Amino acid sequence: MTQTILVIDDDPHIREIVEFALAKAGFRAISAEDGKAGIKAFEEHRPDLVVLDILMPEMDGTEVCKRLREKSGVPVVFLTSVDEEVDRILGLEMGGDDYVTKPFSPRELVARVKAVLRRSAPPPADTQPRILSKGALKLDLEKYKAFQGETEVVLTVTEFRILQTLLSYPGKVYSRAELMDRAYPDGNIVSDRTIDSHIKRIRRKFEDAGANPIDTVHGIGYRIAE
Numbered sequence: 001m002t003q004t005i006l007v008i009d010d011d012p013h014i015r016e017i018v019e020f021a022l023a024k025a026g027f028r029a030i031s032a033e034d035g036k037a038g039i040k041a042f043e044e045h046r047p048d049l050v051v052l053d054i055l056m057p058e059m060d061g062t063e064v065c066k067r068l069r070e071k072s073g074v075p076v077v078f079l080t081s082v083d084e085e086v087d088r089i090l091g092l093e094m095g096g097d098d099y100v101t102k103p104f105s106p107r108e109l110v111a112r113v114k115a116v117l118r119r120s121a122p123p124p125a126d127t128q129p130r131i132l133s134k135g136a137l138k139l140d141l142e143k144y145k146a147f148q149g150e151t152e153v154v155l156t157v158t159e160f161r162i163l164q165t166l167l168s169y170p171g172k173v174y175s176r177a178e179l180m181d182r183a184y185p186d187g188n189i190v191s192d193r194t195i196d197s198h199i200k201r202i203r204r205k206f207e208d209a210g211a212n213p214i215d216t217v218h219g220i221g222y223r224i225a226e
Contacts, residue, residue, distance in 0.1 A: 005113060006047040007031040008038035008064060009079065010056045014102075018051060021106035022113070035059030039067055042074075049075045049113060049120075052096075062094045069095040073144070075116045075157045079104070095201060097158045119183075120144065120157040132167045134224055137213050139164055148209035158183050159202050162195075166214065166224040175221040 005027045007018045015031040022029035030045055032038035035056055042050065050068065054061035065076055078099040097116050100109050132139040136149040144160055146153045155163065165182040166174060174182075176195045183198070199214055199222060206213050215225045 002026065002028045003048040003117065004028045004030065004045055005049050005051060006038065006041055006045060007051045008035065008041075008056075008061070009051075009053040010034055011053070014053070014079070017106055018109060021110050022051075025110045025114070027113075035061070035064040038064055042068060042072075047074065049077065049117060051077050051079065051109070051113065053079045055081065065094045065096060069154070069156075073154045073156050073160075075120050077109070077112055077116060079109075095156050095159075097156050116157060119161055132164065134167060134170050136211065137167070137224075139167055148206055148211045148213075151209040153205050153209055155202065155205065159198055159205075162198055163202060163213065166222065170224045173217045173220050173223045179222065 005022050007015055007022070007029060008031070009015050009018070010033055012033070015033070019029040019031055030041060030047070032041045036059055038050075038052070041047075052061045052064060056064075061078060065078075068074060068076065076096045078096045079102060080099055081102050097119075098112050100112055130140065130142050132141065136147075138147045139145075139160070140147070141164065144157070146155050146160065146163065161183045162179055165179060166172075179195050183195070203212050203214055211225075213225050215223050217223055
């Protein structure tokens with residue numbers, strides 16, 4: 001089944017380049033010229049992934065991502081300008097799964113899109129349990145869903161993989177580098193701050209459900225809460 005990618009960018013030239021590259025790679029590519037149109041297109045097409053520019057007039061990419069996250073865990077790959085570290089970190093804190101800096105290679109963007117989609121694919125049924133749990137925390141590995149008791153907590157692909165890693169060995173303390181390898185298995189290089197941003201967002205979501213699933217072990221990393 002052909003996967004659908006939604007491209008939201010106010011630059012028509014970039015939209016054309018990205019759509020062409022995605023279509024050539026076998027995806028169904030659709031686009032929107034601004035944030036409002038992007039949200040409407042998301043509701044209409046329910047894409048498998050969103051490529052989202054951060055800097056757009058009227059409604060920027062972080063606000064679009066925030067609104068998408070209120071209703072969906074769809075993977076999001078941000079487009080951001082070179083050296084705008086604050087924008088990249090802010091984007092990831094709002095729920096992005098990866099980012100590509102401008103100017104970018106269409107081939108690199110397609111590779112990042114494929115990598116995020118691979119991370120979001122359910123694991124083979126024979127390789128590990130379908131359910132991971134500790135106390136009231138439960139992860140359904142087939143459906144990519146997280147629960148705190150009876151409350152579903154909507155996570156992004158990267159957030160889910162981080163929590164899955166921690167929950168696979170509840171007593172183990174994982175360094176940021178180890179979590180980076182598990183969350184970004186295709187070799188994408190991200191900073192410690194990126195992992196911290198994902199952890200912060202996971203905690204924030206679970207706090208709304210009345211829990212904090214992750215402990216900080218100062219100077220080392222993170223583990224699942226006792």
